[in-house]
Amino acid sequence: MSAYAEFDKERQEVDTLLRQGYSITSIQEDLDGARVKFISSEPGKSSQELLLLTADARKHVTTLLFAGIKPVTAIETHI
Amino acid sequence: MADLSIDLAGIKSPNPFWLASAPPTNTGYQVQRAFEAGWGGAVWKTLGEPVINTSSRFAAVHFNGQRVAGFNNIELITDRPLEVNLKEIYETKKRFPNHAIIASLMVEPKQEKWHEIVKRVEAVGVDGLELNFGCPHGMAERGMGAASGQQPDLVQAQTTWVKEVATTPVIVKLTPNITDITVVARHAVKGGADAISLINTINSLAGVDIHSWNTIPNVGGQGAHGGYCGPAVKPIALSMVAECARDRGVGVPISGIGGISTWQDVVEFMLMGSTGIQVCTAVMHHGFRIVEEMIDGLNNYLDDKGLASVTELIGKSVPKYSNWGDLDLNYKVVARINEDNCINCNKCHIACEDASHQCIEMLTNAEGKAILQVREEDCVGCNLCSIVCPADGAIDMVALDSGAAPLTWNQRNQVISGLNGSYSEAEVV
Numbered sequence: 001m002s003a004y005a006e007f008d009k010e011r012q013e014v015d016t017l018l019r020q021g022y023s024i025t026s027i028q029e030d031l032d033g034a035r036v037k038f039i040s041s042e043p044g045k046s047s048q049e050l051l052l053l054t055a056d057a058r059k060h061v062t063t064l065l066f067a068g069i070k071p072v073t074a075i076e077t078h079i
Numbered sequence: 080m081a082d083l084s085i086d087l088a089g090i091k092s093p094n095p096f097w098l099a100s101a102p103p104t105n106t107g108y109q110v111q112r113a114f115e116a117g118w119g120g121a122v123w124k125t126l127g128e129p130v131i132n133t134s135s136r137f138a139a140v141h142f143n144g145q146r147v148a149g150f151n152n153i154e155l156i157t158d159r160p161l162e163v164n165l166k167e168i169y170e171t172k173k174r175f176p177n178h179a180i181i182a183s184l185m186v187e188p189k190q191e192k193w194h195e196i197v198k199r200v201e202a203v204g205v206d207g208l209e210l211n212f213g214c215p216h217g218m219a220e221r222g223m224g225a226a227s228g229q230q231p232d233l234v235q236a237q238t239t240w241v242k243e244v245a246t247t248p249v250i251v252k253l254t255p256n257i258t259d260i261t262v263v264a265r266h267a268v269k270g271g272a273d274a275i276s277l278i279n280t281i282n283s284l285a286g287v288d289i290h291s292w293n294t295i296p297n298v299g300g301q302g303a304h305g306g307y308c309g310p311a312v313k314p315i316a317l318s319m320v321a322e323c324a325r326d327r328g329v330g331v332p333i334s335g336i337g338g339i340s341t342w343q344d345v346v347e348f349m350l351m352g353s354t355g356i357q358v359c360t361a362v363m364h365h366g367f368r369i370v371e372e373m374i375d376g377l378n379n380y381l382d383d384k385g386l387a388s389v390t391e392l393i394g395k396s397v398p399k400y401s402n403w404g405d406l407d408l409n410y411k412v413v414a415r416i417n418e419d420n421c422i423n424c425n426k427c428h429i430a431c432e433d434a435s436h437q438c439i440e441m442l443t444n445a446e447g448k449a450i451l452q453v454r455e456e457d458c459v460g461c462n463l464c465s466i467v468c469p470a471d472g473a474i475d476m477v478a479l480d481s482g483a484a485p486l487t488w489n490q491r492n493q494v495i496s497g498l499n500g501s502y503s504e505a506e507v508v
Contacts, residue, residue, distance in 0.1 A: 003436060004456035027495045059408055062491040065498060067484045 003054065010057035013050055014064075022048060024065060034058045081381035082388040083119075083374070087354045088248040088273040088332045090207040092179040094119035094377075095345065095389055096370050099336050099357035100183035100209060100252075102154065103367070107167030111174060116367040117374055120179030122276075122357060123168060125156035125211045126200065127185040127223070132158050137363075138285035138296040140311065149311035150360045151285035153296065153303055155217040156185055161199065169203040180204075181250065184241075185211040185223050188233055193240040207247045209334075210238065210272075212263075213254035213279025215306045225279070228254035231266035238270025248273040250334060253319075255312075256282050260319045265328040275323060276334035276357065278316045280306025309360040313338030317351055324352025324397045340369075342376030349389065350396035408491065409483040412460035412476045414439070414453045420473040423449055427464035427474060435463050455479075 014036070018024075022038035025047075029035075034057075038048040052058050083094040097120035098104050098113055105124045113121055132154050140149035157164060172180050182200045186192040197208065211218075212228030219226040227233050234251065241249055251267035253260055255278040264275050282304050286295040294302025316337020323329045335353030339345060340361035348356050361369055381389060416427070416439075428451055431439040438457035444450050453464075465474040 002438075002454065002457050003459075004454075024498065026499050028499070029495070059486070059491070062494050063409060063483045063486050065494045066486050066490055 003056075007054040007056040007060075010050070010052050010054055011060050014052070014057065014061055017048055017050070018064070021045075024061060027061065029058075034061070036061055080378055081386055082390075083377065083381075084388075085119075085355045085390060087179075087334060088207070088250070090120070090179050090181065090248050090250075090274075091177075092119040092355060093177055094374060095349065095353075095355040096120070096373055097122060097179065097181070097334070097355055097357045098362060099359040100125050100181075100211065101359035101363070102152075103359060103362045105157065105159075107171045110167075110171050110180070113362075113367045113370075114171075114175045114178050117370040118178075118367065120181065120206075120355070122181040122183050122209050123164065123205075125183040125185045125214070126161055126164055126196065127156050127218075129158050129160055130155040130217070133298045135296045135298050138305070139309070140285055142311075145310075147309055147360065147364045149283075149285075149307055150309035150363065151283050151296070151305045151307050152280070153216055153298075153305040156183075156211070156214065161196070165199065165203045168200075168205060172204045172206075179206045181207040181209050183209045183211050183252070185214065185218060187221075187223060188227055188237055190240040190243075193237060194244050197241055197244050201245065201247055205247060207250060207273075208241065208245060209250040209252050209276060210241060211252050211279070212237070212267075213252045213277075215254065215256055215280055215282050216304055225254040225256050228252075228263060228279075229257050231263050234263050235266040235270035238267050238272050242271035250274040250276050252279055252336075253277040253323075254279050255315060255319055255337075259322075261322050261326045261329060264323045264326065268329055268331055272331060274332040274334060274354075275329065276336055277323065278312070278319050278337045280308045281312055281315065283307030308338065309364075310338045310340055313340075313344060317347060320348060320353055321351045321397065321400045324394060325400060340364075342373040342380065345373060345377060346380060346392060349392040350394070351400070352394045352397050354390075354393055402489075404489040405487050407485040407487060409481050409486050411479045411481045412462075413455040413458040413479055414460070414462075414464050415455075415475045415477050416451050416453060416464075417473055417475065418450055420470050421451060422470045422473065423451065424469060425451070426467045426469065427451060430463050430467045435459070435461050439464060 017038045022040045025039045026037045033051050033053045036050045085092050085095045096118050100122040104121045110121045136154040138151040139147045142148040182205045186196050214224030218224035251272040320335045332354040333352050334355050335348035336357040339356050339358050345356050428439045436459050438454045440452050442450050442452050468474045
């Protein structure tokens with residue numbers, strides 16, 4: 001798979017969760033990549049986690065956050 | 080025609096081209112001939128207690144047909160008595176009153192030694208002093224030159240001693256043989272330096288003769304480390320000049336040195352913060368008259384740019400030089416191959432395949448012609464293909480609009496840190 005295809009697959013996974021109403025709540029980076037945790041304010045939806053491997057996907061999520069997609073605050077998390 | 084004159088910390092010169100303290104400024108005969116050729120200033124070969132130099136002093140690194148890509152020397156400071164040099168400085172200054180003569184000085188790190196030489200040298204009418212804290216060989220073993228320059232506190236102390244008696248501007252010449260040159264630069268300024276000059280030569284061994292197993296150069300079969308200079312060191316020098324130019328703790332004029340061979344090099348050093356420049360190796364290679372082409376080239380360039388004075392170049396590129404962490408990660412360039420200019424040598428394909436991201440494909444077009452094509456979505460914009468390409472205009476690096484807002488590494492880390500901070504709090508709750 002080309003590097004772009006790997007990135008595109010990961011980007012679509014991120015974008016799909018965001019479209020479904022999930023918000024990014026934490027990003028933990030380690031030797032294996034970035035573990036991005038998503039939560040939803042909708043009742044009954046469990047949290048999701050993606051392990052992003054590609055540099056472009058790791059850049060993508062932070063670009064979205066920096067551009068204004070608001071992270072979930074402590075209060076929102078527990079409503 | 081633009082005004083080429085400069086004023087470096089009070090030292091006035093008809094143009095920014097100075098000879099560096101080195102073999103070309105060893106005598107009045109040489110410096111006067113240099114001024115006749117067009118050089119605006121000269122930093123006299125370092126004065127101090129006269130040394131005894133070895134025979135077999137220089138060596139060069141030739142690379143792929145380029146002679147003197149790098150130059151190495153094990154010559155020390157002047158081997159002539161101070162009074163002889165002073166007499167020639169006086170005569171030269173008398174003959175060329177509008178040219179800058181700067182005396183390079185190196186003595187033991189003792190206050191009385193600095194006071195003595197400063198007073199004697201200034202008495203003959205030099206325009207400024209350059210303290211040689213950079214020479215990496217010979218003198219360093221005796222506690223002078225780079226040995227002094229690698230110790231920031233000693234640089235500051237010696238500069239202070241010089242400033243106690245100096246009446247002319249003091250330039251401190253810095254060694255590159257140190258981890259962070261700005262530390263020493265700041266200490267020079269704390270000591271009262273009016274300007275800094277950089278870089279001096281880099282520790283080097285030009286080579287080893289694989290047949291005799293002797294070092295290059297060698298003195299009767301024995302070698303010693305020397306100082307490296309010439310075109311090969313220019314990127315190192317330019318980087319160090321840039322670091323000093325953007326450091327607010329430095330904040331004094333810079334005399335740029337290191338591999339400068341052409342008027343274009345001069346422009347680069349001035350854009351990156353140098354008020355003037357110094358040249359040695361190019362003169363050792365081609366002679367004093369290379370300055371004629373440098374003057375013409377600089378004049379034409381300034382005219383083309385519509386600049387009235389060369390001083391308008393000083394520091395213009397400094398704001399464009401920052402930390403890696405402040406570069407935009409969303410900026411994207413890709414390689415595009417122009418079939419009209421491509422000679423199908425495949426060097427770009429090999430480079431990309433073996434050393435980069437495997438995104439240049441060897442294809443056959445509809446007419447059956449072999450072509451090279453970049454898969455732009457996989458291209459990381461490393462520039463390697465355009466670097467190795469031997470055909471002008473065959474590969475362009477094209478900026479693409481990614482549509483994403485600029486994002487630096489530092490901004491990214493702030494976002495993640497802020498995000499995780501709020502999440503941690505939530506987790507605790």
